[in-house]
Amino acid sequence: MTAVPHRYAVPAAPVTSIPISGTDARFPVHRIYCIGRNYEEHAREMNATVALDAPVFFMKPSDAVVTDGADVPFPSATNDLHHEVELVLALHSGGRNLDTAVARAAIYGYAVGLDLTRRDLQAKAKAKGTPWDTAKGFDASAPISAITPVAMIGHPAAGDLRLQVNGQIRQHANIATMVMAPADILASLSNFYELRAGDLIFTGTPAGVAALHRGDTFVATFPGLADLRGRIV
Numbered sequence: 701m702t703a704v705p706h707r708y709a710v711p712a713a714p715v716t717s718i719p720i721s722g723t724d725a726r727f728p729v730h731r732i733y734c735i736g737r738n739y740e741e742h743a744r745e746m747n748a749t750v751a752l753d754a755p756v757f758f759m760k761p762s763d764a765v766v767t768d769g770a771d772v773p774f775p776s777a778t779n780d781l782h783h784e785v786e787l788v789l790a791l792h793s794g795g796r797n798l799d800t801a802v803a804r805a806a807i808y809g810y811a812v813g814l815d816l817t818r819r820d821l822q823a824k825a826k827a828k829g830t831p832w833d834t835a836k837g838f839d840a841s842a843p844i845s846a847i848t849p850v851a852m853i854g855h856p857a858a859g860d861l862r863l864q865v866n867g868q869i870r871q872h873a874n875i876a877t878m879v880m881a882p883a884d885i886l887a888s889l890s891n892f893y894e895l896r897a898g899d900l901i902f903t904g905t906p907a908g909v910a911a912l913h914r915g916d917t918f919v920a921t922f923p924g925l926a927d928l929r930g931r932i933v
Contacts, residue, residue: 716762718790719846720809721926727790727808727847730898732760733889734786734815734836738879738904745907750879755888758832760815760902764842768926771933774914775838778818781912781932784905785863785871785920787856788813789882790847794895803886806895810853812861812920812928813844815902816912844900845920845928853924857881861906864919873906875922880904 717726736756737743743750766772774781792808815836822835858876862869880888885903889895912918912932920928 713763716765718765718767718811718844721846721848722852728898729762729765729900730896731893732762732764732842732900732902733893734758734760734902735880735885735889735904738885739873739877739906740879741873741907742905742909745909755880755885757889757892758836760837760842764837764840766840766843766930768845768928768930770843770930772816772840772843772930774912774932775816775818775840777834778820780818780820782817782819782909783863783865783870783912783918784815784817784909785861786813786815786902786905787811787861787875787882787922788844789886789901789903791886791895791899791901792897794890794897794899796890796894798887798890798895800883800887803890804855804883806886807850807855807882808897809847809849810856810922810925811845811847812922812925813842813900813902814863814918814920814928815905816841816843817909819911842900842902843928843930846926848925855882856922856924859923862921863908865910865912865916870910871906871908875903877906878904
């Protein structure tokens with residue numbers, strides 16, 4: 701029996717997708733997960749502590765993605781937009797309650813991204829003990845480079861994650877200093893959510909977060925991955 705296509709009452713949302721290095725195929729985005737406090741120096745600069753038994757997870761909408769080279773609009777309702785450069789995981793499979801070996805095998809590829817943050821709204825939310833949604837999950841809050849497949853780069857365990865703003869280095873750290881490694885992040889996250897193909901996971905930012913202003917240009921890099929370039933407008 702042939703399935704009858706759904707007739708929608710309003711236009712269906714387009715699929716958010718990201719270029720993939722080495723092919724004209726694109727990566728369709730399902731969900732965007734993020735982890736906080738995954739570099740000790742960043743946790744210290746935010747006057748926070750690291751707890752391996754209680755990682756801080758939050759989400760961004762899939763259409764918050766901004767691809768390489770695109771302008772990033774300065775968001776409304778903030779006077780303090782901050783950059784947070786991160787290594788990003790892209791999944792081709794998933795599941796629940798994964799062990800680290802299965803979690804590692806679920807990774808399709810890697811990218812560099814920015815977890816843009818309304819820092820003033822985050823500070824207010826922290827003070828009140830309320831969720832961070834408006835501080836983290838706004839429009840265009842997830843710039844990301846093209847994805848480099850594992851087949852091209854393997855699974856990087858070390859390397860210098862770096863962000864330059866207006867030609868000056870703002871953030872840099874070796875990903876080997878992460879509190880939780882990528883496979884451990886996925887295994888932990890899968891205890892709370894069923895991970896699926898198309899998911900992106902931002903793996904935390906090193907120290908050096910700071911403000912971005914209209915007119916600023918940025919370049920985020922990691923050895924072997926496509927660069928992420930953009931401008932705040």
